[in-house]
Amino acid sequence: MKILLLSGDYIEDYELYVPIKALEMLDIDVHVVCPDKKAGDIIQTALHIVDGWQTYSERPGHPFELTHTFADIKLGEYAGLVVPGGRFPEYQRYDQRVLDIIKYFFDIDKPVAAICHGLQLLSAAGVLKGRSCSAFPMCKLDVIAGGGEYVDFEAFSKNVHVDGNLVSAPAYPAIGVWLREFIKLLKI
Structure with missing residues (x-):
């Protein structure tokens, strides 16, 4: 099984590394890509x-070597999509190629796990209309502007929200429960 993980400079460190390692533990091949970069290029992560x-x-977080080339991905090969947070969603939401990838996974109803600021990309892609989701509290207006209903949690650590094929959580302290629900959607 293959999963696509979107990334870019200043992605949140935990939201990149933890999903990769957890999914690898289940023998899932995670392809990490970034627009205009190729396998072997380095992106910089950040700890928030x-x-x-x-x-x-x-x-500053750990530098990360991309596993795959953005231009070479074949969307039909992937069982699901992971959209971490950090600062990269802020600038990639203007990249139509990224938005098209997100739309693809929603159009065919494949599992999507988005966390923290990653919901900015989903909002920009127009896939939140009529859906409910969680996100970092400062992204509430992005969710609403994208037509979604924002689910607010008082604490970050054990809260995850599932709406159809979308699993969302407010921030990295919820990574464990967020990944658990994503894995359930993958039917593993």
Whole structure:
């Protein structure tokens, strides 16, 4: 089984590495791609820390070597899509190629796991209309603007929301329950 994971510079470190390692543990091949980059290119990750300030702080994360070339992906090969957060969704939501990938997975009703700021990409792709989802609280307006219903959780750590083929969560502390629900949708 193959899963596609969208990425870009300043992707949230945990939201990249943890899904890859958890899915690999289940013998799932995760293809990590970034627009205009090829296998072997490096992207920079970031650690986002919720530490009591008005917003999260950011520290450099681990560099990551892309596993596959964006231009070479064949969407029909993938059983599902992972859309992490961080800052990359902020700029990739203007890339029609990325939005088309997201639309594809929704059009054919394949499982999609989106977390934190990743919901900005789903909103821009127009796939949230009539759906409910969670996201980082500062993305609430993006979800609403995209026609979705924002599901608010007081705590990040154990909260996940499932609406059809979409699994969403507010931030990386919920990665465990988020991945559990995604794996259920993959029928593993």
